[in-house]
Amino acid sequence: MCGRFTFQPNDNDEINKIYQLAVENGYEPKTGEIFPTDQTAIVRSGTNQVQVVTMKWGFPGFKQGQNVINARSETIMQKPMFAESFMNRRCVYPTTGFFEWSDDKVKHRFNYGSDPETLYIAGCYKNFDGEPHSVLLTTAPNDSMIKIHDRMPLILQKTQIKSWIYDQKFAIEFLNSPMPMLESVPFNN
Template structure:
């Protein structure tokens, strides 16, 4: 599970450009630590190229006030809540890292290294009565993650973003990809 992530335009030039694209398109993505239900910057399909918009993080759940924020890559095509969105409306979360908590409740920030590098997380979205909502995809953890948590985000490289969004077969095949090794830093 991925329950929070960072979006820091002041700490990362690439994220700063993505933030500015969202602003130029008339959106105001939340910055800093992103929590479920926040409106966050999302890369999605535009008319002729990808675009940066904002979406609320989390599909409405089964109970009042509940949000479903993650979908398992192993079952996303079988689950009624996610299958149609995955097949037709994939998106990407640009982040500067994400958080997981160990069993002893210690918060860890994950990224490629100790700096806030750009880390892209695969997702999909659906339009509800109050606008678009997105979920990010998770997968089995690799060695860099397994001691902290039993799930990790499905991570894309920058050069895979367009294929994830536009190429359905690429997206289906990517669900079983090995994830990159990450660094965990204890966070306050």
């Protein structure tokens, strides 16, 4: 599961460019630590190219006030809540890392290294009452994650973003891809 991530435009030039594109498109993505239900920057399909917008993180759940923030890549095509969105409306979360908590309640920040590098997470979205909501995809953890948590985000390389968004065959095949090795740093906050 991925329950929090960061979007730090002041600490990362690539994220700053994504943030500026969102602002130029009339959006105000939340920055810093991103929580479920926050309006976060999302890369999705546009008319002729990808575009940066904001969306609420999480689909409304089955109970009042419930928020579903993640979808399992292994079962996404079988789950009625996600299947149609995955097949038709894929998106990408640009982040500067994500957080997980170990069994002993220690918060860990994950990224490629100790700096807030750009880390792209696969997602999909759907409109609820005219407002777009998104979920990110998770997969089985690799060796860099397994000691902390039993799930990890489905991570894309920058060169895979357009394929994820526009190429259904690529997206289906990518669901089973091995994830990159990440570094974990205990985070006191």
